[in-house]
Amino acid sequence: MSKYSMHLLVCGGTGCKASESDILTEKLKKELAKQGLEETVQVIMTGCFGFCEKGPIVKVMPDNTFYTQVKPSDAEEIVEEHVIKGRRINRLLYKDPKSKEEVEDTGKMGFYKKQLRIALRNCGFIDPESIDEYIARDGYMALGKVLTEMTPEATIALMKDSGLRGRGGAGFPAGLKWELARNNASEKKYVVCNADEGDPGAFMDRSILEGDPHSVLESMAIIGHCIGADEGYIYIRAEYPLAIARLKTALQQARDYGLLGDNILGTGFNFDIGLKYGAGAFVCGEETALIHSMEGDRGEPTLKPPFPAEKGYLGKPTNVNNVETLANVPPILLKGAEWFSSIGTEKSKGTKVFALAGQINNVGLIEVPMGTTLREVIFEIGGGIKDGKKFKAVQTGGPSGGCLTEKHLDTPIDYENLVANGSMMGSGGMIVMDEDDCMVSIAKYYLDFTVEESCGKCAPCRIGNKRLHELLERICEGKGEEADLDRLRNLGEVIKDTSLCGLGQSSPNPVLSTLDNFMDEYQSHVVDKKCTAGVCKDLLEYFILEDNCVGCTACARACPVGAITGERKELHVVNPVTCIKCGACMEKCKFDAVILR
Amino acid sequence: MEKIRSLADLKKIRDENNKGVELRKKGEDADKLVQVKVAMATCGIASGAKETMEFLADSLEKRGVEAVVTQTGCMGYCYAEPTIEVTLPGRDPIVFGNVNVKKADEIIEKYIKGGELVDGIIPVNYETIDSKE
Numbered sequence: 001m002s003k004y005s006m007h008l009l010v011c012g013g014t015g016c017k018a019s020e021s022d023i024l025t026e027k028l029k030k031e032l033a034k035q036g037l038e039e040t041v042q043v044i045m046t047g048c049f050g051f052c053e054k055g056p057i058v059k060v061m062p063d064n065t066f067y068t069q070v071k072p073s074d075a076e077e078i079v080e081e082h083v084i085k086g087r088r089i090n091r092l093l094y095k096d097p098k099s100k101e102e103v104e105d106t107g108k109m110g111f112y113k114k115q116l117r118i119a120l121r122n123c124g125f126i127d128p129e130s131i132d133e134y135i136a137r138d139g140y141m142a143l144g145k146v147l148t149e150m151t152p153e154a155t156i157a158l159m160k161d162s163g164l165r166g167r168g169g170a171g172f173p174a175g176l177k178w179e180l181a182r183n184n185a186s187e188k189k190y191v192v193c194n195a196d197e198g199d200p201g202a203f204m205d206r207s208i209l210e211g212d213p214h215s216v217l218e219s220m221a222i223i224g225h226c227i228g229a230d231e232g233y234i235y236i237r238a239e240y241p242l243a244i245a246r247l248k249t250a251l252q253q254a255r256d257y258g259l260l261g262d263n264i265l266g267t268g269f270n271f272d273i274g275l276k277y278g279a280g281a282f283v284c285g286e287e288t289a290l291i292h293s294m295e296g297d298r299g300e301p302t303l304k305p306p307f308p309a310e311k312g313y314l315g316k317p318t319n320v321n322n323v324e325t326l327a328n329v330p331p332i333l334l335k336g337a338e339w340f341s342s343i344g345t346e347k348s349k350g351t352k353v354f355a356l357a358g359q360i361n362n363v364g365l366i367e368v369p370m371g372t373t374l375r376e377v378i379f380e381i382g383g384g385i386k387d388g389k390k391f392k393a394v395q396t397g398g399p400s401g402g403c404l405t406e407k408h409l410d411t412p413i414d415y416e417n418l419v420a421n422g423s424m425m426g427s428g429g430m431i432v433m434d435e436d437d438c439m440v441s442i443a444k445y446y447l448d449f450t451v452e453e454s455c456g457k458c459a460p461c462r463i464g465n466k467r468l469h470e471l472l473e474r475i476c477e478g479k480g481e482e483a484d485l486d487r488l489r490n491l492g493e494v495i496k497d498t499s500l501c502g503l504g505q506s507s508p509n510p511v512l513s514t515l516d517n518f519m520d521e522y523q524s525h526v527v528d529k530k531c532t533a534g535v536c537k538d539l540l541e542y543f544i545l546e547d548n549c550v551g552c553t554a555c556a557r558a559c560p561v562g563a564i565t566g567e568r569k570e571l572h573v574v575n576p577v578t579c580i581k582c583g584a585c586m587e588k589c590k591f592d593a594v595i596l597r
Numbered sequence: 598m599e600k601i602r603s604l605a606d607l608k609k610i611r612d613e614n615n616k617g618v619e620l621r622k623k624g625e626d627a628d629k630l631v632q633v634k635v636a637m638a639t640c641g642i643a644s645g646a647k648e649t650m651e652f653l654a655d656s657l658e659k660r661g662v663e664a665v666v667t668q669t670g671c672m673g674y675c676y677a678e679p680t681i682e683v684t685l686p687g688r689d690p691i692v693f694g695n696v697n698v699k700k701a702d703e704i705i706e707k708y709i710k711g712g713e714l715v716d717g718i719i720p721v722n723y724e725t726i727d728s729k730e
Contacts, residue, residue, distance in 0.1 A: 005654060005666055007621055040668075042617075062624030062665045085638070086669030107625075125621060135607065136614035144604040258600035259607075266602045 004042040006083060009059040011124065013048030013210055014203075014242050020072055021045070021056035027075035028058075032083070041083055047211015048203075049124035050365035051111060054094060059106070059124070066106050067092040097361050097383050111362050114381050116343065118351050119167075119327040120367045123211030128246050131253035134214040140259050142330035143218050143225075147267040152182060152226040159329070161337035163349030167204075168194055168285070168322030169397070169426045170502070171348070171415040174329075180309035181227040181319040190318040191223045191232035192308075193326060194290060195243070198282040199398030200449060202429035204353040205323035207365050209236070209243035212327065213250035217273060219326035221260065222333070224271040227319050232273040235290050237280045247275060282399075282453035285427075286501045287312075287320040289455065300457045301501035322427070324353055344370035348414035352425070358395075358432035359386045368413075375409040378432055389434040393517070397426025399446040399453075400506030402513030403439065422513040424506065438535035439518040440525050443510045444472040450507035461504030464495040468511060477538045480526040489515055537581055540596045542574045544585075548593035555585035555594060616658075623665045631664035631709055632684040633657070638671030645697060646679035652698045653681070656705055664709070674719055683708060692719045 010016075010025045028043050049057045054068035058078065065088055067078070074092060081087050093102040094109060106112045117123075126133040134140070146155050159175030166172045181189065193216055197205040209216065220232040236244060251273060254260040262270045276294050283289045284299040291313050293299035312318025328350060332340045341349045348370040354377065357363055361383030368377060374394060378384070385391050393403040396413075402423030404411075411417050415425050433442065447469045456462045471488055474480050492508035492515075499505045515522060524530045531539040544555070544564075551569040556562075563579040566572030574585070574594075586594040601607050623630055635641070635650040650668060657664045674680045677694025683704065684690040693704055694717050707713045 004617070004620065005650065005668060007624075009621070061621040062667060064624045083668075084670065086634070086667075126618060132610065132614040133618055135611045136618045138611065140607055141611070144607050148604050253598075256598040256600075258602065265604055265607065 004040060006041045007061040008041060008043045008078070008083075009046045009061060009124065010043065011047075011049050011055060011057040012045035012128070013052070013055075013207055014240075015048070015052045016056035017242065019056050019069075021070075023072045024056060024058070024070060024075060027072045028078065031075050031079040035079060035084060037079070037083060044127045045129075046125060047123040047128050048207040048365055050115075050120065050207070050367075051094075051362065052365065053361070053363040057124075058092075064106060065104060066094055066109065068094045110380050110383060111364070111366070114372065114376055115367055116351050116369050117367045118331055118343075119208060119324050119353050120211070120365070121331065122215065123207055123365075126212070128211050128213055129249050131214060131250065131257060131259075134212070138334060139214055139330070140218050142333040143221050143259070144265055145333060146222050146225055147265055147269055152228070155222070155226050155333070156182065158333065158337050162332045162340040163337075163344075163347075164325065164328055164332060164340065165348065165415065166322060167324035167328070167352065167427065169424065171425060174321060174325055177309065177321070178223060178226050178319060180307070181229075181317050184310050184317040186317050188231075188314075188316045189227055189229035190313045190316055191220050191227070191229050192287075192290070192294070192313060192318055192320045193220055193232070193234040194285065194287065194320050194322045195234050195236035195240075196278050196285045196290060197237070197240075197323070197427060198280075198285045198453075199427055199429040201357040201431055202355045202398060202427055204355055204365065204428045206240050206243050208323050208327050208353075209240070210246055213243075213246045214254065215327045215330055216247075216323055217250055217254055217260065219321075219329035220273055221264065221271045222329060223319055223321070225269055227317070229319070230270045230272070232271065233276050233294060233313070234273060235276045235278055235284070235294055238277040239280050244275065244277075251275075281455070282449070283455045283501070283503050286503060289501070290320065291318065298455070300455045301503075303500060324428070345412060345414045347416055352413070352428055354428045354430045356382050356430050356432070358430075359389065359434040359437070360384070360432040361386055370414045371412040373410050373412055374404065377413070377430070378409070382432065385432065385434050389436065391432070392435050392437055393433045393439065393442075395423075395431040395433070395442070395446075395510070396429070397424035397506075397509070398429040399449045400424070400503065400509050401426050401429070402509045403433075403442065403517060404513075405517045422516055423509065436533055436535070438531050438533040439514045439521050440472060440476055440531075441535050443514045444469065444476060446510040447472060447507070450503065454503065454507075458498075458500040458504060460495045460498040461500070461507065464491055464499075465504070465507050467491060468495070468508060472511070475522070475525050476531075476536045478525070478529045478536075482526055485515065485519075485522055485526060534596055540581070541576050542579055542581065542583075542585060543595055543597050544572050544574060545593045545595060546571050548591045550591055550593075552590070554588045554590070558584040558588040560584065620665070623663070629686055631657075631662060631686065632690075633664055633666045633709075634669040634682040634684075635666065636670065636672045636674075636678065636680045636682075637668035640671065640675050641678045641680065644678035648698060649679045649681065649696050649701050652701050653705070656702065657709070660705065660710075662705065662709060677717075677719060680719065685709070685712065693717045694719045 058067040058070045164174045281299045284293045286301045289299045289301040308318040353367045451465045454461045492512045495508050549571050556564040563575045654666045681696045682692045707715045
């Protein structure tokens with residue numbers, strides 16, 4: 001047996017690696033060797049723990065200690081104090097933001113308490129570069145079961161019963177998708193994994209690929225068996241180098257073990273997987289655009305039908321599933337449809353992974369059962385709003401989702417509820433905004449993104465979004481009129497109704513949902529020409545407070561256009577007409593007398 | 598690397614590798630398992646704590662007891678090294694002194710398996726921060 005009596009799990013996700021977790025791993029190994037403990041204590045680089053806010057993370061097992069923000073220079077202390085003397089290092093423990101107390105283990109952390117990890121079951125638990133550790137966690141058992149004990153029909157029926165829906169955004173039932181691809185007869189079929197994760201600030205799929213690549217490979221082989229395909233591709237963006245490297249390692253290991261290739265597990269089933277790199281275009285997450293890009297054409301969507309299940313890659317029936325959907329498949333097949341469908345809400349089964357970002361204390365990756373409320377996610381798991389500020393809105397579904405407000409906080413999260421409230425599930429981005437965020441600027445920001453990423457094929461999306469963006473720009477500059485608000489809404493609805501693909505059909509969502517929920521902010525921009533959050537520069541004026549100004553003349557000397565007047569030791573005044581709002585006066589003032597209002 | 602040619606082979610590889618990740622799995626629900634801490638400071642190691650620990654880890658597994666065996670620092674009972682602390686689920690921890698391989702065997706058979714106390718218990722004569730709560 002292995003003589004290891006202690007494991008040090010170091011996060012090897014992209015985020016933690018950027019904060020030197022790989023140097024830390026080397027240092028830990030070196031320190032252990034120095035103490036003659038390399039045979040007793042194993043250092044393992046795992047996938048993402050999800051707690052990116054406080055990375056790099058080191059988890060000590062089996063005593064379940066969770067260290068945050070560990071630097072390479074802490075390695076010596078961890079080995080000497082924790083490993084040898086058995087004493088926890090308090091300064092590295094996670095501190096609860098509310099009680100300010102140190103939390104010893106993950107079971108007591110609000111961040112982990114409400115989570116249920118199915119898709120992320122192996123992330124932060126196994127070494128993603130070891131196929132043996134994956135197998136030890138029942139890896140490839142589902143494939144074995146499907147190949148030896150189940151027919152493709154029975155497998156598909158089980159998936160349909162489980163209620164698993166596509167995690168890429170649209171929520172199409174996975175089992176049904178497989179069935180459609182199976183029923184289209186063809187000698188050649190393909191299985192494609194959509195790893196083109198495009199939402200800004202979203203990293204669910206990347207973390208799964210980095211932390212548990214074999215689960216994706218196993219599921220693709222299972223689908224291959226179900227639909228009758230012997231070839232699969234993972235379409236992944238080239239800007240995910242670590243995920244690509246881990247996938248390559250995993251592919252090689254699976255081939256070496258004969259779990260990919262010819263005659264898998266002696267059953268006569270052949271299947272292999274290749275990688276295709278994308279250039280990072282948002283629209284290529286749409287399945288028809290993705291397939292065109294795979295074929296070497298421009299990444300532009302085409303009208304459906306025909307669906308890829310009928311005519312996909314190289315004109316052959318193709319099944320496309322997203323990474324997170326695939327990661328859910330093996331546990332469902334092993335534990336059964338009933339187990340999975342007991343989790344979640346009536347129409348949305350299982351769990352969903354979200355990337356929490358924005359003005360929130362615990363930025364990171366979480367997985368919760370469907371039906372968890374936004375309040376639980378933001379205030380319990382997310383630890384609430386940064387710096388004790390007030391919650392204003394949460395954007396779900398990435399750039400094409402909508403903004404939900406205070407009144408939606410107790411809505412259980414599932415596909416239907418989010419759509420009913422003017423947003424969507426999307427791939428699972430969740431961006432939290434506080435009182436200092438201007439909702440008009442936020443809508444404009446998301447539109448910046450969609451205008452940039454529109455492929456330009458259809459007019460509503462190409463021209464319509466551009467016009468929407470111009471209208472918002474005018475409003476933010478203080479040149480908007482009341483009629484613009486109607487124009488925004490009308491144009492938004494037209495784009496939604498007439499665009500060719502999901503990108504255009506959802507791109508006006510941020511505008512429409514902020515119009516619904518934050519009309520007062522639009523009104524004050526248009527009518528009063530004021531930005532209450534203090535974000536839109538053109539709507540703000542620099543002003544000098546009488547009480548604070550000592551008449552030092554620093555601001556007047558700093559002003560490049562001579563807009564500030566005033567005598568020495570007397571109150572200075574900004575002339576709003578000549579002021580160009582460069583902010584130089586505010587920077588120079590030592591008495592906090594210059595404000596924006 | 599040897600190819601896996603059947604489901605039975607795959608299961609064999611799973612079982613061979615299970616031990617590696619088992620430690621982490623156990624850590625997640627440690628309070629439901631038997632926890633054994635072996636004092637592994639210099640004095641403990643010099644008195645044979647390493648052998649005791651290896652024996653405990655090996656035998657508990659062989660005898661089918663689900664347990665977490667970890668090392669800890671000096672417990673302060675230098676006169677009675679090697680010392681170990683055993684916590685059965687739902688019970689207070691008990692410290693045993695002079696635990697050589699033979700004693701360890703007795704502790705497993707009598708205390709861990711049967712809940713029967715054996716000689717060599719060191720009464721806890723101090724309070725910890727935890728017990729003060």
